[in-house]
Amino acid sequence: MSISKVLGLGSAVILITGCQSWQFRDIERLPPTAAIPQESEPGKVDVWYFDGISGETVDSLTSAAAYPDSPSEITELNQLENLQNRANNYGTLIRGYIEAPQTGEYTFYVAGDDETQFWLSESENPDLANQIATTGRATAIGDYTRYSSQTSPSMYLETGRRYYFELRHKEGGWDDHFSVAWEGPGTSRQVVSGDYLHSYAQQTPAAEKELTPEEAYETGYRVGFFDAEQGLAFTPDYPPLDADGDGLYDNWEVVYGLSPVDPADANSDQDNDLLNALDEFWSGTDPTNSDTDGDGLPDGYEFAYGLNPRDPSDATVDLDGDGYSVLEEYQAGTDPTDPADTPVQEPEYTGGFVGQYFSGTGFDEFLYTQKDPTIQFNWGSGSPSPDIPNNNFSIRWQGWFVPPHTDGIQSYQLTTRTDDGVRLFVNGELVIDQWKNQSATSYSNELSVGPDERVAITMEYYEAGWDASAAFSVTDQQTGTELDASTVIESLDLTTSPEISSLGDGITDIYKLRYGLPLLQPTADLVLNNEGVTVLEAYQSGLHPYTLETVSEPDAPITETAPTEPATSTVTLNWTAPGTRVDGSSISLSEISHYEINYGQSTDSLDQEVRVEADDTSYTLEGLAQGTWYFTIRVVDTDGLTSQASDTVEVQVQ
Template identity: 50%
Template sequence: MNTLRKPLLVPLFFAIGGCQVWQGRDIDSLPPTASLPEQSEPGQVNIRYWMDIPGAEPSALTELTRYPDNPDNIETLNSLQQTQNRADDYGAMVQGFITPPQNGLYRFFVSGDDQMEFWLSDSQSPDSAVRIATVPAWTRAGDYSKYSSQTSAPIELVADKRYYFRIIFKERAGNDHFDVSWEGPNLGQQVIGADSISNWAQPSYPTEEDAIKAYSRGYRIGFFDSQNSLSFNPQYPPLDEDGDGLYDNWETYYGLNPGNPDDASVDQDDDFLTAMEEFELGTSPDKEDTDGDGIPDGAEFAYNLSPLDPSDAAADSDSDGANNLEEYLEGTDLNDPEDVPETAAELTAGFTGQYYSGTSFDSFIDYRTDNAIQFNWRSSAPISGSPSDNFSVRWSGIFQPPHASGSRDYRFTVRTDDGVRLYVDSDLAIDQWVDRGATANSYTRTLSAGEDIPIKMEYYDARYGAVAELSITDVQTNEEIDQASTILSTDPISENTIDTDGDGLPDSWELRHGTDLSVADSTMVLAANSGITVLEAYQSNLDPWTLEPLADSEPDTPDTTEPVPTEPDGSVQMSWSVPQKRADGSDLNAGEISHYKIFYGLEENNLDMETQDISKDQTSYVIEGLDRGIWFFSIRVYDTNGLASQPSNVEAFQIN
């Protein structure tokens, strides 16, 4: 069974085991390179010892001036394990390579007496090694549960690939031992043995990265000469008269001087890459955008894109819905999903009207587009589902004055039965929020050509007749302006990031769900006695008035824990901790939790299967009958008011 646990704040760690020794030798007088074998040998690793070092901290060893090149003696281990009680007050270091037998996820376990650290790289290079497991104090041999830091999270490894590792061990007094175990695909927990280790040897290049660079440089130089019909000299290092790191043929071709070392630092095309950087990347130093995808070479390099691949401009590096080219052009961060380009609002002709029951926008009924505000409903309901009396309406739009040049006066006239408020460019121009018979009021505003201004008209009907009319008149010509051709409003059906009032709610969402796009109302509570604000409802994918689930926004995140796999057999157990907080930081009592639900599937962006409701009293659940392949899992928590959390981060696990 794959047991998927997500313990809080669990760092990645690996473990070690196995021991066989050979005669130690004093290498204090040897230079560092002489102390390393020329070739890596499988089945064994060297362990280096430094004696008479007080203290239990690994730093007591690593801060020695003779660490790591001059130990007191060297011995050999045939597994990542030392079992004998060797001495007191000493330190040891083991380094080499681990080679996994199969592709998949591995976990590592360490024990030791007194303290130890285990470091692992994602390649053969020690430069990439990170500390992934520790024993912060002593443990018994094979006891991996005393401290959480003894066990790593799952790490994806590739079969037959060598990974550099390093063990640092410090003994103070008494018993002393250490071991490292692992588990993985078709591999039960066991000490890492001779068939998976090999010793550290002097590399051909300082790092694997340097070796790759050397190969790449030679290949690209040959290709460059061939592509441009230049004479290729196969000597290595390549021809470089001025010693600036640039191949002479390359400098000549691009108008640089093979005899001037200073031109390696110039930026010919103003793409924020020097000639040296362009040479290393294979880009053109005289072309700002080598692949012609609209993103300059320097920007692509800075955002980990390829300046030689035009297709990555259409990719979405941070999965925020905007492609890389759109983000570059808008000046947002290509790798930050929270930094999203502002999407222009889609506009539609006429006002958007929001209709409510009650004379103070008490309960939202629906919205619609009205080409003009010219209504005399008399004793009829204004919209399906609305009462014929005691209702209210809010119309929102943008007036585009039709004159082509100069300034012009426009008169805005409202005639209503009963109350009305008219806002012109956010100014309260008419305020008659009272019961009354059909009465007209006017307001005049001078507008320049092209000066678009927002218009908002609020109206209520108490009883009997219902009249709501707005007219706009050009004072100079005394002609009434056609509203259908001069009024635009945000299309409520569109999805965009425009937030006029800056309250965290997009304008189109506010229009669809009965909130005011020109007033910061996200902290209001519209669902009676719920305590749920409009913003919380939006974040939780709920109707702010009824708290019924919606399908047009993203919900909140649960405080769940991260799954971790063990041996695969077609089933997965997911475990989690009980969430303690809501998204806004407020406390979440256990009694407020209704249930949990796990969503899963074979595609990361399509978790099309789900479990039944899982009791609030459970903190784990087994999913069985999974076919071979990589499965993706996420979990949500639901409260007693129907609020659904945002899915947890999607985690991938391989079933073999």
Template identity: 50%
Template sequence: MLRPVSLTLGCLVLTLAVGQAWAQENSNTLPPSELLPETSVDGEVWIYYWDGIDGVAVDDLRSASGFPDSPDDLNTINQLSQLSNRGDSYGVLIPGYLIPPATGQYTFYVAGDDETELWLSTSNQPSDKRLIASVPGWTGSSEFNKYSAQRSVSIDLEAGNRYYFELLFKEAGGDDHFTAAWEGPGFGRQVIPGSALASYAAGSASDDRSAEEAYRLGYSVGYLDGSENLAFVPGYPPTDSDGDGLYDNWEVVHGLNPNDSSDAVSDPDGDLLSAAEEFLLGTAENNPDSDSDGIPDGTEFAVGLDPLTASDASGDLDGDGATNLDEYIAGTDLSDETSTPAPDQAPDSELPLTAGFVGQYFNGIRFDDFVLARRDSAVLFDAGTGAMVEELPVDNFSVRWVGRFTAPHSSGTRDYNFTTRTDDGTRLYIDGQRVISAWIDQGATRYTATTALEPGQTVDLVMEYYEKGGAAVAQLFITDSNGTDVPQAETITSPDQASSSTIDSDSDGIPDTWELRYGLNPYADDASAVNNTSDVTNLEAYQSAISPWTLETVGSPPNSSTGGGANTSPPPASGSATLTWTAPSTREDGSAIALSEIDSYDILYGTSPDALNQTVSIAGAETSAEITGLESGTWYFAIRVIDTEGLVSEPSDVISYSVP
């Protein structure tokens, strides 16, 4: 989660947050066992010092040649604080156990001069630790509110359980101190006392899996090695080089790094299950739909279906008469009998179709400036360092291809593999679900998603691509479960953008064919988005028969009451508001976020707090924006942030502003 960001409008302030997993680190920060106490002692923790280390950053300590094996000094303390000045150019590591006095929610705080980090495990195992709070610069001795990263999220802890923790601290020069505090059930903020601490001892953290969990883990390991013809390594627990809870061989088979603990919380296949969850469930990390039943693993697990049993797709979990697969495709709740798919808006026969994709081409790597839409028979481009199409530059452009794939087989259920190969970023959506997400600068790289289809079944495809620099490669390959290439020319169709139709797949008030013609996405509700400098929304542009990008007249919308006599000019401007904000420096888990990781901000506004139906996108490097074209009256504003991985926050609290 991103930490709150302040947005100011006059004298008003609002905050926002973006969802993201806790940061996780390799567990090899402990001193060798001969330097640890033999037994754990309640009421104290050991503190290890490394001297003669320059720099203010905890990473300077981590990279020191003597860390963690050769500390220069050690001592014990009976509370999680050191306030006396010890010296300059040194670093500290404190490992230990935290023992909560009561069950409930706890919030942690750190202060320090200089950088300070507090890590807490979800168990008594160092391998499960996460960064929960940090000082990215320096603070006073009891200053807990200088940086948002100093405060953790609320964390549920159980009374009497032992939770492994680490505190790391780095001093450069001048004053030196650190303090870790907490607040919890029945007490306010206080320094973490000795009564809640115990020392970490050599061999004291035994594996705490139950017999059933150990059996399942052993079975999973043995099955994996056998099915992949890998050499089984005996012993328990299984080999786990980075201490992230994932068997090394499993990580290799599924494209993860057995020496990188952070990938345990990653989700490369985008099925809403982390790698650690997939390992325990037995699902595949590189396949979002392990049983190929058309429902992603994470969706099945969330509602209580089995992501390894294909037959449950044809079941009816909530008894509302619609199959689980039909509900998933329609976007309704599989477990709620009152949430059922609506009847089809209109049969496909009413939507004029032509062979191939509609390709929408844009300047800029974030679909910044629409250039043209055209018919592409297939997505098989490899332009080298030249231009992909003559209307675009050779670098810094993006493309969205929209089409429909119809399964060509005649009987039974068959798997189809959709493989993208791009240089640089790509995303692939099947029936509105993102199944490939690699929106990063990269050389030509392949990603594959698999889905099971019935004979003649049709699914919507949207492939997005951007080219940053160097070679321009954008390719889509389709194969069936037999490895046979499926020709796009025979299986891909798309709405005829040149025709008029009232079909509106995303129910945003703008017909599909109009959206395709003018650079919008017919399968995403983008009616309130703004793609021009005059704050005219896409829906307003359609209703006024003007381009949503240039505001030039483009022809009347079909069946529009405004007809050809519609106002083709943007709404008159009568006021403006200037908003400013501070870029977030941390995520909610306390881990740092660089400015380069912030892609953009969306400012949402409107004349009702319940209908912020206008949007302005602001580049991630900016911290202010002027909203113009505001008519007299009260306007309401909120903000959300988007990072470079595509994570989008919920809108912040709404503030108001009156335009004279």
């Protein structure tokens, strides 16, 4: 479509072509200063041209004597775009109002040749307009991305409200054009059309506007309630006192420090909660308190999401059903109406290890998880809980060593002592590998770290038969002091659900800890059930990786209470090393390999055994259940010969 028209105006010839709908206004018939119309009209804006001004910047326009009251020509546009070459050395000013089709965040874009600026107010008040986008220099037609300054910040606009705007444009030579586009809720990027434009006009005071019966009733109610609340004498006058015609009741303005004779303060925001004074009056909120109901949510935030800024209970509402309250979403900066936009929970650590308990010596059947402040266990012939068999069970403890020193590199000794097998991993590297049946035996590994190095510690243990014990300790090599593991080892709080993954395999650490998986070993492709479902598939489906039972969410907290250990006690045995053999020949201490203690709760079944090294002649058995216990001891020499058992000793354990 093309429209061409040649218009004569003195010596000027203006050629207008293009797809816009234009109207020419003979400015010689207008009163001085181009008389701003009394009433605003929808669907169009007035375009004021200032001819004979050199330069390419908007500053050269705004500093001209003719600006802004003496334009050379006024025409009309039904959209914020002019793509035609009008002339050289002129400036453009468009003033009007824009109204959003839906409430929400809008972004504006400008393009132009030469410099083009877009100004926007937070209301109909021109005095509050700020520049939000500019080309800075010339751009091609429709090119909104050449300079970052062409894009505005997000602007929150409410449907039903008009916002004052200005477009300022300056042309030097050669081509000239300008356009303003926007995008927002339900609106893809497009030039702002006349459907959302109103021409600029002299404002009609709000007090002179006729109120609907509903508005009149609401205004009267608010005024009466306010006077009573503030202890003021009721004023029956109607309409309510509003000397400056800004829509605000005079008494209300006085109480909140505003001026009843200054209409501009209706647009003020004293408490920076994104509600102006007029909004606060109608919503019944305090314009000097950003959080009227004290629920942690700013009044403007509550208003924007349809909540009541005078009701503190709605802060706990979950608007999008993602499990997080509006207050939690506000504090995290996420969208409370978008279930896909959820807060990222920061990890919380507490002292000690997380222990994962299994039946079987190879982590065969996962039973439960519990927090163990330290690893210092001696179950004797028993087990950690009634849910675990006395023999053939395994445990994996996981945590992080946090060095207590504050400067330099320092060495620590990590020591395990177990009956039976043990493996110790440091940052995923196997440093102790004694996965075998054995009596209580100690193994150590030295670790040198800086003060800020958190070190992943994993201790794996199994019990095959007879005695069961497991211990882990950390010793400061500089002082020889054994440290309290509960103060230097930490692990994730099992009641939280942070979305961190130490291995980066798409499975969170908290899920692994709760459901019997190692943190630093690949498990995503493992199948731990009879249905062929991998660990990763189970996690993504919110299932237990072993049982495939549905959990409330992939990271649902485990609620099992740590099992209660049965009442136990200790017995200490002492003996003297033998000086002769059965045949009467002498035996030196160097010929003794070790001692074997057998014990049980029946003389016919001394089925538990402890090995004691040759240089010890005392041993303490811990974790014995109450009742009668029987003990014998044998000597084993370096050739493997074993003496007869000693006489049985009976001990009553209380």
